[in-house]
Amino acid sequence: MTTTAAGLDVETIRKDFPILSRLVHGDKALVYLDNAATSQKPRQVIDSIVDYYEKHNANVHRGIHTLAEEATALYEGARDKVAEFIGAPSRDEVIFTKNSSEAMNLIARVLGDPGSARRLGPGDEIVITEMEHHSNIVPWHLLAERTGATVKWFSITDEGRLDLSNLDSVITPRTKIVSMVHVSNLLGTINPVETIARRAHEVGALVLVDASQSAPHLPLDVTSLGADFVAFTGHKMLGPTGIGVLWGRLPLLQELPPFLGGGEMIEVVTMEKSTFAQPPHKFEAGTPPIAEAIALGAAVDYLTVVGMPAIEAYEHELTTYALDALSAVDGVKIIGPATAEGRVAEISFTLDGVHPHDVGQVLDELGIAVRVGHHCARPAVIHYGIPATTRASFYLYNTTAEADALVAGLAQVKKVFG
Incomplete structure (x- = not known):
């Protein structure tokens, strides 16, 4: 090409x-001209799905037979590709979800978990922006209702930019998480994530970035963004539906409680107690979207070649x-x-x-x-x-x-x- x-x-x-x-x-x-909703798929991505089901279909991680080992290699190989594509320091920081909405709900849910050392409570503040997709608004409303925290936000200027004139008064020592869109799906605006993240970290807050509309269009380096978590979805970047990604800093992923319980995310289960695997598997309960992850890897290959x-x-x-x-x-x-x-x-x-x-x-x-x-x-x-x-x-x-x-x-x- x-x-x-x-x-x-x-x-x-x-x-x-x-x-x-x-x-x-x-x-x-x-x-x-509806690519912000979902992109079309190249033949290479379509073929990768067909190839998996025709030649390698098996559940991952659980078997020692040939098909299981091949499926596992393809699935984990897709994780390697995504990690490299976004500049993740470790492949273990890449969690497969079903979409970016689930990825952001994951963080919002575990921050309200009674077992979380970072659990929000009354008096704590959540900061978002007026240009968010509903998937980065509703989970925080739900978290605030569960914990008594308060939701605040940055407003939009008439030109379609974020108004950061009150940056220091919106993000305060009460702020526990700032969750913001990298690129607005309505306005197309590229937001100054690094500036906002710097202020958030000054007060000890976490930063989650919704990169659903930036990962398909811009070079994405999760560490240079200054974020603690980054969410994006496969179907907007040439990949299939049903697959998304949550990237998180490994120490935070190790610290946070799991989102869902079930197979694969455990270390040891007895009738009295369960202990949990290390990330990323800690957050990937049950049979994952295997074919979808493999096809996302093919989409990443395509974008990388271009x-x-x-x-x-x-x-x-x-x-x-x-x-x-x-x-x-x-x-x-x-x-x-x-x-x-x-x-x-x-x-x-x-x-x-x-x-x-x-x-x-x-x-x-x-x-x-x-x-x-x-x-x-x-x-x-x-x-x-x-x-x-x-x-x-x-x-x-x-x-x-x-x-x-x-x-x-x-x-x-x-x-x-x-």
């Missing part, structure tokens, strides 16, 4: 994705092009940063006089797949005083021609509802 100084060999990449060649509504070429710096550079060009093209459409208002600086290719917008659901329906009839609604980020949508947005989100296989198709589609929307 080749890259150029300007970006990627996108046409070669597109040939790896079978779904991109299909037609919808009879004769309409698919223009897939090169995350090359993907970032290409998408920056594509974001600039798409923002300029959309901004030139009469009646379009971009929700979030107006330029490509400090953001990724996830662009939410409104169209004067037309509800986003109507925009999405007309675009779909033209073969253009976008996402409409509040995108599980309702507090951020409310901040802008709107009921919903249309979101076009791009990835490494999208083109400027598809951005042009979106603009042409909006012209059709205006004709229908003009």
Whole structure:
């Protein structure tokens, strides 16, 4: 696979994705711009799932027969690939979950466990941001209800950035955890995680980062982020559904109590007591998502071959092009940063006089797949005083021609509802 100084060999990449060649509504070429919800899968990832089930299907860790040993090697090999992809100091810091929501719920749940040395209680504070996905809001509300802790947050500026003017008063010695999104799924904003993490650690707080929208698009080094935990999901980064990752600093994972009980996460079980395995298996109770983890490893291989710096550079060009093209459409208002600086290719917008659901329906009839609604980020949508947005989100296989198709589609929307 080749890259150029300007970006990627996108046409070669597109040939790896079978779904991109299909037609919808009879004769309409698919223009897939819903990557923030889920990405498409290259043939290499699809083949890895088929290969596992056709040749290696067995449960992991428990058997000494050939298939069990092969399945275990593939599953643990995927952990090695993920650890290297995110710059984890140890493979034992990589925990497989079913998605990033489960990964963040895991941390929120164990911080409310009576057996946790870090259990929150009345007077303690949890800090999030106004631009979080619901999966990084609801678990903290639940934790606060269980423990008597209080939830605080950073607000959003009109430009779609975090307002950190009150950094020292939001994060205080009462703060026990700061949980924040690296890249907003609504606004595309890249947040200054390092700055916030530095302040959090000054007061002894933990830091969890939701990297669901950054892991697919940006080089990710978990240690340089300054976080204690990082969560992301496989299906947004070319991998299958049903697989996510929680990275955590090993001493913390060793200290925290387990999330779920069952097979594989134990050390010794008697009728009187259970003791637990070391991370990562301590947090992987029961039969794991074996095929999904192997396929996530294949997705990581694919992204590594293409090169995350090359993907970032290409998408920056594509974001600039798409923002300029959309901004030139009469009646379009971009929700979030107006330029490509400090953001990724996830662009939410409104169209004067037309509800986003109507925009999405007309675009779909033209073969253009976008996402409409509040995108599980309702507090951020409310901040802008709107009921919903249309979101076009791009990835490494999208083109400027598809951005042009979106603009042409909006012209059709205006004709229908003009």
